[in-house]
Amino acid sequence: DIQMTxxxxxxxxxxxxxxxxxxxxxxxxxxxxxxxxxxxxxAPKLLIYDASNLETGVPSRFSGSGSGTDFTFxxxxxxxxDIATYYCQQYDNLYTFGxxxxxxxx
Amino acid sequence: QLQLQESGSGLVKPxxxxxxTCAVSGGSISSGGYSWSWIxxxxxxxxxxxxxxxxxxxxxxxxxLKSRVTISVDRSKNQFSLKLSSVTAADTAxxxxxxxxxxxxxxxxxxxxxxxxxxxSS
Numbered sequence: 034d035i036q037m038t039x040x041x042x043x044x045x046x047x048x049x050x051x052x053x054x055x056x057x058x059x060x061x062x063x064x065x066x067x068x069x070x071x072x073x074x075x076a077p078k079l080l081i082y083d084a085s086n087l088e089t090g091v092p093s094r095f096s097g098s099g100s101g102t103d104f105t106f107x108x109x110x111x112x113x114x115d116i117a118t119y120y121c122q123q124y125d126n127l128y129t130f131g132x133x134x135x136x137x138x139x
Numbered sequence: 140q141l142q143l144q145e146s147g148s149g150l151v152k153p154x155x156x157x158x159x160t161c162a163v164s165g166g167s168i169s170s171g172g173y174s175w176s177w178i179x180x181x182x183x184x185x186x187x188x189x190x191x192x193x194x195x196x197x198x199x200x201x202x203x204l205k206s207r208v209t210i211s212v213d214r215s216k217n218q219f220s221l222k223l224s225s226v227t228a229a230d231t232a233x234x235x236x237x238x239x240x241x242x243x244x245x246x247x248x249x250x251x252x253x254x255x256x257x258x259x260s261s
Binding site: 034065067069071075076077078079082083086088120122124127128129130131132133 | 176185186187188191199201202235240244245246247248249251252253254
């Protein structure tokens with residue numbers, strides 16, 4: 034099984050800050066990684082697919098990078114509506130999610 | 140616009156079988172390039188992939204749940220289903236159905252249902 038480890042588990046930042054979340058795979062997964070946003074009481078929403086491709090309609094302040102075992106998700110300028118939990122997910126071998134990163138406003 | 144809607148029993152007794160259905164509207168479940176999946180989320184915890192059914196009918200399950208899970212599709216009703224047997228309190232969760240965009244070299248859960256809470260309790 035491929036394990037996905039996100040850090041940090043929680044994060045507090047101010048509006049306008051640059052926010053970065055990392056995700057590490059337990060083995061090489063090439064670029065087979067997606068990022069999702071989940072707001073309280075809602076279903077997750079796909080933001081980034083294939084490590085760095087922005088899903089249609091997703092604001093350009095969201096971005097992703099990385100390959101192999103190390104990946105990064107970035108919000109260039111945090112907005113109040115970005116408060117949510119973010120998950121990475123691999124699809125190299127079946128599917129596995131990271132444990133999530135809860136983002137709060139400082 | 141494609142929409143997914145879960146339905147089924149919200150309360151299941153321990154050792155019994157959990158049964159859920161996901162109705163697909165606004166598009167055909169037989170469309171090529173898509174698979175159909177179930178994902179769950181225990182209260183206050185993260186997401187766990189349960190399994191999926193490929194558009195060909197092939198199924199793939201999370202190894203940790205494989206012995207208890209069955210996913211099937213009813214193309215005549217444009218819906219797919221989840222059965223999870225021998226449930227325990229650990230199976231209490233919000234269950235989501237999702238479409239898997241499975242083409243062009245990537246695979247992602249691009250459309251989700253709203254989720255349905257299932258509680259396992261006597």
